[in-house]
Amino acid sequence: MPRIDLKEQPICITGASSGIGAATARACARAGMPVMLGARRVDRLEKLANEIRSAGGRAEFRACDVTDPHSCLELVEECDRAFGSIYAVFANAGYGFVKPFHETTDEELRAIFETNFWGTTNIIRPALDHMLPAKRGHILICSSCLGRFSVPFSGHYCATKAAQLHMGTAMRHELHPLGIHVSTVHPIGTKTEFFEVSESIGGREDPVVKKVPSLFMQPPERVAMAVVRCLHRPKGEIWTSLTIRALAAGITLCPGAGDWALRRRLAMKGGGNSGDQHEASIDREAGR
Numbered sequence: 001m002p003r004i005d006l007k008e009q010p011i012c013i014t015g016a017s018s019g020i021g022a023a024t025a026r027a028c029a030r031a032g033m034p035v036m037l038g039a040r041r042v043d044r045l046e047k048l049a050n051e052i053r054s055a056g057g058r059a060e061f062r063a064c065d066v067t068d069p070h071s072c073l074e075l076v077e078e079c080d081r082a083f084g085s086i087y088a089v090f091a092n093a094g095y096g097f098v099k100p101f102h103e104t105t106d107e108e109l110r111a112i113f114e115t116n117f118w119g120t121t122n123i124i125r126p127a128l129d130h131m132l133p134a135k136r137g138h139i140l141i142c143s144s145c146l147g148r149f150s151v152p153f154s155g156h157y158c159a160t161k162a163a164q165l166h167m168g169t170a171m172r173h174e175l176h177p178l179g180i181h182v183s184t185v186h187p188i189g190t191k192t193e194f195f196e197v198s199e200s201i202g203g204r205e206d207p208v209v210k211k212v213p214s215l216f217m218q219p220p221e222r223v224a225m226a227v228v229r230c231l232h233r234p235k236g237e238i239w240t241s242l243t244i245r246a247l248a249a250g251i252t253l254c255p256g257a258g259d260w261a262l263r264r265r266l267a268m269k270g271g272g273n274s275g276d277q278h279e280a281s282i283d284r285e286a287g288r
């Protein structure tokens with residue numbers, strides 16, 4: 001497939017007020033795309049839009065809460081008014097938190113699905129209303145490497161990321177004959193505000209993240225560059241770490257070995273006293 005010229009192809013990005021969304025907005029603007037920025041913290045969006053404009057790019061912004069379908073519709077409509085019909089959408093807004101399943105309330109579980117899963121569908125639907133008649137477009141969904149495998153204390157988060165991945169994969173097949181690309185994005189640990197937010201919502205540190213070697217923590221710009229490469233040459237899945245991609249494949253192939261390796265890495269042993277030790281070690285890690 002020939003390289004797609006992104007100049008003057010508008011993109012709408014949710015969760016653009018920080019981290020991966022903000023870095024991707026900068027990278028898309030550098031590639032010549034007019035960017036429509038959405039998130040709840042408008043002061044951050046305004047600052048980013050001004051920065052992009054000062055660098056010669058085109059950017060507009062609008063307050064958007066992705067849990068509200070009408071708010072998402074307005075973001076897409078604003079993109080249409082400002083730049084012409086939307087070419088791409090990056091459903092990126094999301095958050096995590098850390099809690100064992102048995103302590104997680106239904107409200108907490110529903111809330112994370114409202115943002116991570118429903119927030120994704122809420123922004124994709126109005127964008128598709130423009131893409132389908134135009135028979136062109138690109139939908140990108142920020143899942144995670146944790147869409148492919150799960151880790152303890154983040155089952156709720158991993159479930160939302162798996163839901164995004166599976167919905168995105170099905171959409172890719174459905175929309176391919178209609179001229180629309182669909183890609184899922186699978187970042188590994190990325191140095192953003194994600195972990196701060198996660199700690200403040202869950203009220204505890206993430207014991208798993210603390211065990212992740214710094215080698216597997218990346219800057220958000222790395223994801224942003226991969227997203228722009230994918231916009232130029234569409235592909236189904238965006239991975240920024242071959243090692244973690246191979247690990248995910250290994251866990252799928254040999255789930256028993258995956259469980260063993262994960263427990264070993266986290267020093268978690270099952271049964272009797274070792275179970276208590278595990279609880280104690282997690283409490284220590286979480287500062288409880």
Ligand SMILES: NC(=O)c1ccc[n+]([C@@H]2O[C@H](COP(=O)([O-])OP(=O)(O)OC[C@H]3O[C@@H](n4cnc5c(N)ncnc54)[C@H](OP(=O)(O)O)[C@@H]3O)[C@@H](O)[C@H]2O)c1
Pocket residue numbers: 014015016017018019020021038039040041042064065066067092093094095096115119142143144145186187188189190191192193194195197220
């Ligand atoms: N950081 C990682 O290690 C990592 C790894 C894999 C995947 N991811 C995924 O990457 C995506 C971006 O996360 P990040 O790492 O860049 O974290 P971040 O810096 O905390 O950014 C999260 C963004 O989502 C927005 N957001 C949250 N709830 C929202 C809502 N209801 N409506 C609109 N916007 C909302 C936030 O904006 P406002 O608060 O201003 O609304 C913020 O801009 C998420 O989907 C996350 O799951 C992150």
